[in-house]
Amino acid sequence: MTDLPPDLLRLRTLETWLTLVLADVRRAIAAAEQREAERQRGIEARPPAPDWLLEMGLNRDSAPVQLHTGDCWNSGKRHRGISRDDALRALADGVRACSACRPDTDLGYVEG
Numbered sequence: 001m002t003d004l005p006p007d008l009l010r011l012r013t014l015e016t017w018l019t020l021v022l023a024d025v026r027r028a029i030a031a032a033e034q035r036e037a038e039r040q041r042g043i044e045a046r047p048p049a050p051d052w053l054l055e056m057g058l059n060r061d062s063a064p065v066q067l068h069t070g071d072c073w074n075s076g077k078r079h080r081g082i083s084r085d086d087a088l089r090a091l092a093d094g095v096r097a098c099s100a101c102r103p104d105t106d107l108g109y110v111e112g
Contacts, residue, residue, distance in 0.1 A: 049070045049071065049081075050070045050081025050082065051069070051070045051081075051083075051084065051087075052067065052068070052069065052070060052081065052082050052083070052084065052086070052087035052103060052107075053067070053068040053069070053070055053072065053075045053079040053080070053081060053082070054066075054067055054068075054079060054080055054081075054082045054086070054087070054090055054095070055067070055068060055075055055076050055078060055079045055098075056078040056079060056080065057078070058078075063095075064090060064095045065095075065096070066095065066096050066097070066098045067087055067090050067091060067095050067096070067097050067098060067103045067104075068098045068100075068101050068103055069098075069101040069102075069103045069106055071101075072098055072100060072101035072103075073100065073101075074098055074100040074101065075098070084107065087103060087107055088107055088109060091103075091104055091107065091109045092109075097109075
């Protein structure tokens with residue numbers, strides 16, 4: 001047994017309604033596929049993470065606070081990516097190495 005109405009008029013009305021709903025669903029699917037494609041393009045276009053992070057002070061004029069590896073969980077919000085040479089130079093200039101990620105060890109930096 002079916003829950004469909006027995007007469008042609010109500011069956012045609014139901015068919016029309018289902019056609020309209022199906023069109024809405026297909027538009028929603030197309031929009032979701034486009035959003036997913038854009039998200040994927042954004043992931044692929046994202047620049048690689050830097051190898052070294054220099055944590056900056058509270059304002060523009062303050063000296064750097066710490067040096068971190070690029071994947072350090074303790075790098076704070078105010079940081080910028082730097083090259084290996086800049087990281088070594090920062091350590092030589094007295095910037096403190098993060099005690100959590102130990103960038104000085106990864107860089108092979110020995111004080112003195």
